[in-house]
Amino acid sequence: MNLEKYRVSNKIQLNNFKTKEVIEDANKALKKLRKKISKLQDAMYAEGKYSVLICLQGMDTSGKDSLIREVFKDVNARGVQVHSFKVPTELELKHDFLWRHYIALPAKGKIGVFNRTHYENVLVTRVHPNYILGENIPTVKKIEEVDDTFFYNRMDRINDFEKHISDNGTIVLKFFLNLSKEEQKNRLLRRLNIPEKNWKFSAGDLKERKLWDKYMFCYEDLLNRTSKENAPWFILPADDKPTVRLILAEIxxxxxKKYNFKEPTLPKKVLDQIDDFKTQLNNE
Known part of the structure; x- marks a missing residue:
């Protein structure tokens, strides 16, 4: 599999990326990869030098929740932390826009998954700039000041944030689940047609769907401005769930693997006494 074709390395246009690929036996292949990811996380935890931050973005129904469940099913439960960022709370609004994301970062040795991320601050707020007024920013007095320059500045701050955490041992990998508008329609209808799925449906989903083109413009812009060597974006075809899960796991x-995590070895003084320790335990 050519995984580099999904990486945003140069300026891209979203409509040049597929929304659907189908890999046969993707579920079977994923089972094998899950065990390998688990072993890598164990080694990373033992080494204690790095953490991993996985950022997931995508339109409603793009499959983020089920992807997290299936890809990390075999990883030690203590080794994966998932954060889903909703509308900022009153406390969060009393801080800068990155504060709540910074305090949710994974500790060394662990994998952190942001289900919706700090990029909502240059995505949803760009589609709905009136939300920014609720942040009570001293330099923003009126809606006209929430312009492109405002969001370019925010993206620069996000780049700085990701550079800072990557310099300090956090491996940052960002994935955009590229769903087609037609497939979103099918998934929304499924939520309406299957009674036990009704709870997932929100009338707000239809309102946001009407803004599809604006969201795609904002996504394309942020993908181009914030995909860096230390924090790359990958655009994954999301119409087929088993396939997108497998591709993300492969990446x-x-x-x-590039980091060659190693479990630490015991000091020589302890190693020399291992046989004695075994004898003590066996003689109890």
């Missing part, structure tokens, strides 16, 4: 495995 994750490939990227983590």
């Amino acid at each position: 994750l495995l490939k990227e983590l």
Whole structure:
């Protein structure tokens, strides 16, 4: 599999990327990869030098929740932390826009998954600039000041944030689940047609769907402005769920292998006494 074709390395146009690929036996292949990811996380935890931040973005129904469940099913439960960022709370609004994301970062040895991320601050707020007024920013007095320059500045701050955490041992990998508008329609209808799925449906989903083109413009812009060597974006075809899960797992495995995580060895003084320790335990 050519995984580099999904990486945003140069300026891109979203409509040049497929929304659907189908890999046969993707579920079977994913089972094998899950075990390998688990072993890498164990080694990373033992080494204690790095953490991993996985950022997931995508339109409603793009499959983020089920992807997290299936890809990380075999990883030690204590080794994966998932954060889903909703509308900022009153406390969060009393801080800068990156504060709530910074305090949710994974500790060394762990994998952190942001289900919706700090990029909502240059995505949803760009589609709905009136949301910015609720942040009570001293330099923003009126809606006209929430312009492109405002969001370009925010993206620069996000680049700085990701550079800072990557310099300090956080491996940052960002994935945009590229869903087609037609497939979103099918998934929304499924939520309406299957009674036990009704709870997932929100009338707000239809309102946001009407803004599809604006969202795609904002996504394309942020992908081009914030995909860096230290924090790359990958655009994954999301119409087929088993396939997108497998591709993400393949990319994750490939990227983590670059770090050659090693479990620490015991000091020689302790190693020399291992046989004695065994004898003590066996003689109890």
